[in-house]
Amino acid sequence: MSVHITTTYDVEAIRADFPILKRRVGGYPLVYLDNAATSQKPRQVIDALVQYYEQFNANVHRGLHILAEEATDAYESARAKVAQFIGAEPTSLVFTRNTTEAINLVAYAWGLVNLKQGDVIVLSEMEHHSNVVPWQLVARLTGARLQYVPFTPEGELDMEALERALQQEPRLVAITHVSNVLGTINPVEEVTRKAHAVGAKVLIDGAQAVPHKPVNVAQIGCDFYAFSGHKMLAPTGIGALYAKPELLEEMPPFMGGGSMIRKVTHEYSTWADVPTKFEAGTPNIGDAVAFGVAVDYLQQIGMEAIHQHEQSLTEEALRLLEAEEDIVIYGPRDARERCGLVSFNFKHVHPHDVAQVLDRRGIAIRAGHHCCQLIMRRLDVTATARASFYLYNTVEEVRAFYKALDDVRKVFGKYGGR
């Protein structure tokens, strides 16, 4: 378990592991505050990729030579590491391309079989499009109905509305663990308990949670949990789905092909054991191996320490932005209720323009709808600006970001008060 690492949190030592952080942009040191979109990669993860391709690249679960054996060991050991990282058994962890593919896997393999005309799927209005659109597609195919739970003006999940939605006895509740726009940490344990009480299955979108705080799926009790590697120091193209073993056993395959079969005849086939049943074709071996190394890296620092570091950055960002009369902040005001990101808008400047002006100082933030058009509609905006932090960001970077907002006022401010 994590001890009190916070006092010894050495952000400079961490930064030294990330080659890209030495980059300069437009003459300024890069200040990378777009971590909710994707994280940067430490030397250890980059090296793991090179090592895999230089020393033991081979296909897995087939071939009787030494390289195939080493590649298979590395791939399965990465699965074990990633599973253990979220408190799961390796057999209940399926490698996918990303969170989106993991949710689609559940929507098609579980949803098409288990949903029928009139069934209710409960989603929140905080969801990323990746936890909305797959359910829309499957609802269209099965005749199921979507019921949305709104969020409160404070940016928290409306628990009373959730209770009302649960009275409709939904088949599934699919909800995000941490909002990628509001930063809100949702009470997923409570949601799972309440959903299970009415017989619903629960899927949690953990894309913004697993990289930033300790997560234990056994403790949450959910049926499905989806997350991406690239937001937690691993390469793009690798993610994971946790599912309860009995569900993986009873679900039909998502995709058919090599690897996922036991026996193929002219008429039909039988399936490999889980989780291989859900990994058709040659998997993304190299990136999976690097995913395992990313998890090692995070664990070495400690997820609780990372979470506290990010919360201190968030607290500073909130403190600075709150004092500005021309800025609106979205999401909970208390940094303790958030993961490390802050969405905001200037009252009179479009977020694209804010991001463009900050880019001139080498400061990378995101502006847009963040794949959350339902949130944008609720906030009555078309887009927000978002600064999102990670383990290697510093309080000086947060202040540099804040200071650069004055450039925005210099370009647009003279016409202010429109």
Add this chain to the structure above:
Amino acid sequence: MVDDELYREIILEHYHHPRFKGALTDANLTADGMNPLCGDELTLYLKTDGDRIVEARFEGRGCSISQASASMLTEAVRGLTLEEVKHLQERVKAMLTGAPHEPFDEDDDLSALEGVKNYPVRIKCALLAWTTLEEMLEGKGWH
């Protein structure tokens, strides 16, 4: 701050004081445009008399570049025939995408948009109004 390549004074001026913003209730041509990448929205209204445009307005939400570009459009197309508008639209599009085109005079507001071509992610913003116009004209068989 000095007049910079992207945020030209005239662009900011159009953004803060859009020329013909608001719905046109008696428009005989309307079209909606959207940039799904960033959520910018636009509705373009034209009123024609014969083949000449007598009124042009827009409604929309978006960044300075997309809104200024729409404002400039509504100003520029007034009094033009549909054929002239088509020609203008092609000229602006060519300018924004860096294709050969007949340049705009320096005192023509539209010339201020030329700097956008050096900011690849913003070209779509500047093009939004003009793409919406293009689709509107195509819908009328003008292409």
